[in-house]
Amino acid sequence: MSSKGGKRPVLRADKRPTKATSRGTTAKKPAASASKVSKRKAAPRKSRRVGATARPRGPIGWLRRLIGFVLGLIWSLTWRSAAVVGLVLGGAVLYFYAQLPPFTDLIDGRTRGSVTLMDREGDVFAWRGEQFGSITDINQVSPNVKNAVVATEDRRFYWHLGVSPRGVASAIRINLSEGRSALSGHGGSTLTQQTAKLLCLGVPYDASVWKTEAAYEDDCRRTTIWRKVKEAIYAMAMEAKYTKDEILVIYLNRAYLGASARGFEAAAQRYFGVPASQLDPGQAAMLAGLLKAPTRYAPTNNLQRAQDRADTVIKLMYDQGYITAAERDRAWDRPATLSAAAESNTGGYFADWVMDTGPNFLTRDTTEDVLLFTTIDQRIQKAAEGAMRDVFESKLKEGSEAQAAIVVMSADGAVRAMVGGRETQVSGAFNRATMAKRQTGSSFKPFVYAAAMDLGYTPLATVVDEPYCINVPGSGDYCPKNYSREFKGRVTLSDALKESLNIPAVKVSEAVGRENVRKIATEFGIDNALANGPALALGVSESTLVEMTGAYAGILNGGRSVTPYGLNELRLQGENETLMGQGGGFGERVISEQAARYLVYMMSQVIDGGTGQRAKLGDRPAAGKTGTTQAARDAWFIGFTADYVAGVWMGYDDNTPLSGVTGGGLPADIWRETMLRVHEGVPISPLPMDVPQAPAGVAAPQYQGNTTTANSNGAGRQQAPAQAEQKDNLAERVLQDVLGNLFGRRN
Structure with a gap:
């Protein structure tokens, strides 16, 4: 090949592309001055979206950033603390869960036994100690009992996990509105928490720590913030360990219902002379009403007061759909009454005297359930009581404090x-x-x-x-x-x-x-x-x-x-062997x-x-x-x-x-x-x-x-x-x- 003029053309290498060229830029831009380049490098490029507002600057921006930081810190601490608390709570629940025995071991927690006194005819006339009748399955009690207790004590029993924040908040509000401290009066405790308290949070009675069983129970009933927390944890452990019905069975056995009756079976026999499986709505309502104040509302102390309290429970049962209007009206028209034995309530002084004639380990301090067959004649007892009452009412001036025996x-x-x-x-x-x-x-x-x-x-x-x-x-x-x-x-x-x-x-x-x-x-x-x-x-x-x-x-x-005597025979309940015979007689x-x-x-x-x-x-x-x-x-x-x-x-x-x-x-x-x-x-x-x-x-x-x-x-x-x-x-x-x-x- 020849060039113009006959000269051979000079061969030159292509110019190496610049960065701009390598990114796809084909046109060569004019060089900029050094000052412009430095300014362009000092100012960062900002990507602006359509519609975006600029971040406020100055004090407002600084304040917003500070608030955001604080809130973020709080949130971080909160979820971390909640996680820690949850782990601790879960560990505490697991700790109590591991210690809880089978629920049947918690049915009878009495430290004392019961004493049932029979008259000369073999009929029950008095009770001493803690009367108890074991309930091992919820089906052993009338559905009326279950419904009355739930309606009265914890209507959300079958829905919560052992504690009820709503119930606690409501109780605090009521206490404060009535001029008491937050923890005084209403406790907002669920049935599970009440059961935990009856179990004394798993702490057994120790005679070396508490002088009497009464002192032990008083200590178990003390209300402090720490005990309420522990009670809630224990209740949640019970919910994890037992079924709802098992918790209710424990409660029905442990609750004190006045007149020495521990549990609903004993109370049913004590007041009405029937087993708990046969209680009608009125009777069940009367027993459930005793939970508020067993001694005050005991029908043997004041039958009318007990019936009035039962009417309130009947209304609660109706309002919550446990009984019909017809059952409600029937219970109101024919309120529960005492059995003949409970109504007579004879032998107070005599029963105390007979208890003193036997050995303490089989009477006042017995850990067994004992039967005492005595000499009392209830007809004669009523005759003596009536004679004293009539003479004092008719022949002594009102207000006289003279006594007689x-x-x-x-x-x-x-x-x-x-x-x-x-x-x-x-x-x-x-x-x-x-x-x-x-x-x-x-x-x-x-x-x-x-x-x-x-x-x-x-x-x-x-x-x-x-x-x-x-x-x-x-x-x-x-x-x-x-x-x-x-x-x-x-x-x-x-x-x-x-x-x-x-x-x-x-x-x-x-x-x-x-x-x-x-x-x-x-x-x-x-x-x-x-x-x-x-x-x-x-x-x-x-x-x-x-x-x-x-x-x-x-x-x-x-x-x-x-030798005057009142005891004919003493034996353990359910056994035929006589442990102690007649305590007196001819000399x-x-x-x-x-x-x-x-x-x-x-x-x-x-x-x-x-x-x-x-x-x-x-x-x-x-x-x-x-x-x-x-x-x-x-x-x-x-x-x-x-x-x-x-x-x-x-x-x-x-x-x-x-x-x-x-x-x-x-x-x-x-x-x-x-x-x-x-x-x-x-x-x-x-x-x-x-x-x-x-x-x-x-x-x-x-x-x-x-x-x-x-x-x-x-x-x-x-x-x-x-x-x-x-x-x-x-x-x-x-x-x-x-x-x-x-x-x-x-x-």
């Missing part, structure tokens, strides 16, 4: 009724029949004459009632006086007791020997320190009503001592049968025409003795028929003197009213006594009652006149020599 027993010492004070529906109260030691006054005199009869004297022997003094070494002369301040002259022993003359009683006591009198009284069961001086005969020593009544039972039964002979029969006659004269005439029982023969202590601080009447012995004491707890009351007054009225009711429907039987026969030429005493007596076979017989006259003459001569000649004049 009654004991009724059989001749062998089996106590059939016991009233320890005017308030009869009590438990654990001061029992004036067994605990109050009071001077016995003239009710002690039968033991003085028992000593004389046992030495061979008869009721027709005589003693002189006259001014009389006896020197007591170290104290000077002791000069007893009669209540009337009069002197009767020579009187028979029968008349001396009949008129309750003091001087003849002291004379006879001195003649037969104080030691003999003290020995006879002690062996008849007066287990107290007896006076050593001559005032012994006038009852200056102290005794309890149950002891005195038991001593009189010894006179009725022919002279044998008795040794104290005086001869003849002496006892004469003494019964003398005491019958007290009621027929003496100081105890207000105690007459119409055609039914009765015997007894009045007693009034110095300044009338105590008034007694103790007596018996052929069937029962009864004792009545009356006085003030602080020893204030009674106004216008003697043993032959109000105590005799109470005794009469009691015995009339006790003997309703009981055939009339003669007293076991011998009417003394007067010596030849002397008129026999007049007695209007039945004069037959019982021989060793129980058949009626007449006193042999010749034998009676012979013994009476002998006794008359002996007593005339000893008493008439020795103490017929003033010392």
